[in-house]
Amino acid sequence: MGTSGYAVLAEGVMKRYGEKRALDGFDLAVRPGIVHGLLGPNGASKTTAVRALATLLRFDSGRAEVAGLDVAREPRRVRTRIGLTGQYAAVDEILTGRQNLEMFGRLFHLGAARARRRAAELLEQFDLCDAADRGVKGYSGGMRRRLDLAASVILAPQVLFLDEPTTGLDPRGRGEVWDSVRTLVADGTTVLLTTQYLEEADRIASRITVIDRGRAIADDTPDGLKNRVGGDRIEVVAGETADLPAVVKAVERVAGAGPVVSDEVARRVHTQVADRVAALTEVARTLQDERIGVEDIGLRRPSLDDVFLSLTGHRTETLDEEVTV
Ligand SMILES: Nc1ncnc2c1ncn2[C@@H]1O[C@H](COP(=O)(O)OP(=O)(O)OP(=O)(O)O)[C@@H](O)[C@H]1O
Numbered sequence: 457m458g459t460s461g462y463a464v465l466a467e468g469v470m471k472r473y474g475e476k477r478a479l480d481g482f483d484l485a486v487r488p489g490i491v492h493g494l495l496g497p498n499g500a501s502k503t504t505a506v507r508a509l510a511t512l513l514r515f516d517s518g519r520a521e522v523a524g525l526d527v528a529r530e531p532r533r534v535r536t537r538i539g540l541t542g543q544y545a546a547v548d549e550i551l552t553g554r555q556n557l558e559m560f561g562r563l564f565h566l567g568a569a570r571a572r573r574r575a576a577e578l579l580e581q582f583d584l585c586d587a588a589d590r591g592v593k594g595y596s597g598g599m600r601r602r603l604d605l606a607a608s609v610i611l612a613p614q615v616l617f618l619d620e621p622t623t624g625l626d627p628r629g630r631g632e633v634w635d636s637v638r639t640l641v642a643d644g645t646t647v648l649l650t651t652q653y654l655e656e657a658d659r660i661a662s663r664i665t666v667i668d669r670g671r672a673i674a675d676d677t678p679d680g681l682k683n684r685v686g687g688d689r690i691e692v693v694a695g696e697t698a699d700l701p702a703v704v705k706a707v708e709r710v711a712g713a714g715p716v717v718s719d720e721v722a723r724r725v726h727t728q729v730a731d732r733v734a735a736l737t738e739v740a741r742t743l744q745d746e747r748i749g750v751e752d753i754g755l756r757r758p759s760l761d762d763v764f765l766s767l768t769g770h771r772t773e774t775l776d777e778e779v780t781v
């Protein structure tokens with residue numbers, strides 16, 4: 457038995473493909489009972505990490521423990537305690553949702569009656585009752601993913617690995633999958649979820665490990681990660697281009713560590729601030745005293761994209777997250 461107390465633990469895990477080090481001393485510690493996000497861009501080795509931890513891929517060196525068991529020494533026992541949803545859906549298109557779940561149940565040796573019962577339970581839990589007896593071909597992306605999730609928790613695993621469970625889904629489908637994941641965690645499952653979506657990690661994970669080129673480059677709470685880029689920002693959009701210099705001056709008075717950045721085309725001025733409310737109040741008052749019209753003024757929390765940029769020097773694509781005051 458492992459003694460770490462972590463649901464998932466990786467220490468210095470190495471995996472080479474020829475010359476390429478896909479995992480290059482990968483470290484990870486996932487506390488039980490939470491959603492832990494593994495966040496990284498294309499090719500960062502998220503799938504490789506998940507496959508290594510889920511015993512689908514033998515790693516070269518280092519140590520890993522899942523659900524209290526050593527992954528390299530007891531892969532079979534590990535498999536009885538985990539579930540996995542891969543990057544691409546595994547359900548059969550021709551069968552109905554119910555038939556898929558019953559088939560997986562039989563594959564896991566549940567016996568016909570228990571497989572039927574478990575399928576019915578899961579259809580209920582994942583909100584698929586209405587579509588249960590329709591062919592999966594006609595399911596929406598979100599429904600398919602939920603069915604995939606249901607199939608991976610047939611044996612009620614302690615630890616569930618989800619490899620990019622919402623890639624390709626529209627916002628609604630994504631929301632549905634997040635709801636299902638939250639339900640699982642509320643029932644005691646530990647979830648390790650990989651994602652390229654910074655917003656997703658922020659929304660659903662209570663802890664995030666950032667992975668880049670096979671190595672963990674940060675491990676923190678979503679807020680902790682955001683704070684690393686220097687806290688909040690004030691942003692002012694001037695009403696007239698001619699007012700920009702005055703706006704810059706007003707913003708300079710409250711600037712924290714970073715520079716004051718002025719974008720003439722967008723008529724936008726922004727900078728980091730130490731005390732968000734005081735900064736906002738002061739800038740608003742100064743501009744009002746000087747009778748300078750603004751189109752918009754607000755505070756913005758740094759997005760995880762800003763964090764990624766500051767950690768790795770390269771950017772990933774995401775929408776900035778606006779916070780209104
Ligand atoms: N079987 C393999 N043989 C050789 N190289 C591989 C193999 N599998 C993965 N790689 C390489 O390892 C690196 C990590 O790949 P991996 O699929 O784990 O990344 P990922 O973070 O899951 O990316 P994505 O976001 O695109 O799913 C990539 O450079 C990939 O080309």
Ligand SMILES: [Mg+2]
Nearest residue numbers: 502503504543
């Ligand atoms: Mg992948």
